[in-house]
Amino acid sequence: MRTAADFNLFYATPDPWHISHAQFRDKVLRRCLKPFIRDKSVLELGCGEGHLTQAIFDKARSVVGIDISDVAIARAKSLSLPNARFESADFLQASFEGYDVIAALECVYYLSLPEREAFLEKVAREHSGKILLLSGPIVDYRRHFGHKRLMYEFTALGFAPLRLHNLSVYWHPPSSRVIAGLIKLPLGYTLLDWIPEPMIYQRLYALRAPKQR
Numbered sequence: 001m002r003t004a005a006d007f008n009l010f011y012a013t014p015d016p017w018h019i020s021h022a023q024f025r026d027k028v029l030r031r032c033l034k035p036f037i038r039d040k041s042v043l044e045l046g047c048g049e050g051h052l053t054q055a056i057f058d059k060a061r062s063v064v065g066i067d068i069s070d071v072a073i074a075r076a077k078s079l080s081l082p083n084a085r086f087e088s089a090d091f092l093q094a095s096f097e098g099y100d101v102i103a104a105l106e107c108v109y110y111l112s113l114p115e116r117e118a119f120l121e122k123v124a125r126e127h128s129g130k131i132l133l134l135s136g137p138i139v140d141y142r143r144h145f146g147h148k149r150l151m152y153e154f155t156a157l158g159f160a161p162l163r164l165h166n167l168s169v170y171w172h173p174p175s176s177r178v179i180a181g182l183i184k185l186p187l188g189y190t191l192l193d194w195i196p197e198p199m200i201y202q203r204l205y206a207l208r209a210p211k212q213r
């Protein structure tokens with residue numbers, strides 16, 4: 001796992017992943033997540049500078065955002081969002097008690113395989129029946145975060161997949177860029193879930209943690 005110091009280095013410059021420019025991802029996430037978060041209490045893991053807290057989770061009843069980088073958390077706090085509070089913590093060590101929904105958007109792929117297993121096991125074991133929202137790049141070059149591997153882990157632990165949504169198209173090979181451009185046209189996003197898997201870059205999984213065994 002990368003450390004707090006590693007992530008603080010990323011955050012030496014604000015918005016290191018240009019997240020504030022990812023308006024298309026925001027739009028798609030907003031539509032996909034709406035039914036899961038409206039009026040719910042949400043724990044947002046790896047919230048960074050609070051961009052999604054502001055852009056997506058404003059419809060939640062309350063949000064607690066946690067991030068390992070205290071630099072990012074200081075920026076998130078400065079947004080003064082009315083429904084949110086922020087804490088600097090490693091989410092592998094944090095308590096997930098007391099929330100309806102656990103959201104781990106674009107952060108779980110930083111974990112090693114054993115860390116990810118421990119994370120998923122913790123949610124499955126201790127948070128029965130809750131919703132887990134997880135997103136990340138599923139392209140093949142990150143084999144350990146590929147779709148097949150993830151589905152295997154989810155089902156082995158008893159998670160029920162509720163929804164899968166494609167969030168963005170991979171820009172390689174160059175022909176994919178045409179598709180990536182098309183889906184950004186008005187209403188183009190409605191085609192996203194129909195695009196073949198090898199062309200997909202990021203995917204969102206909405207899962208229900210298993211009932212107590």
Ligand SMILES: C[S@@+](CC[C@H](N)C(=O)[O-])C[C@H]1O[C@@H](n2cnc3c(N)ncnc32)[C@H](O)[C@@H]1O
Binds near residue numbers: 017052069091
């Ligand atoms: C690529 S950014 C994504 C930020 C935001 N979730 C989004 O999608 O816009 C990944 C974030 O995860 C955080 N992160 C990674 N591992 C973490 C951990 N173990 N505990 C808490 N935060 C972590 C990083 O500090 C970083 O802010």
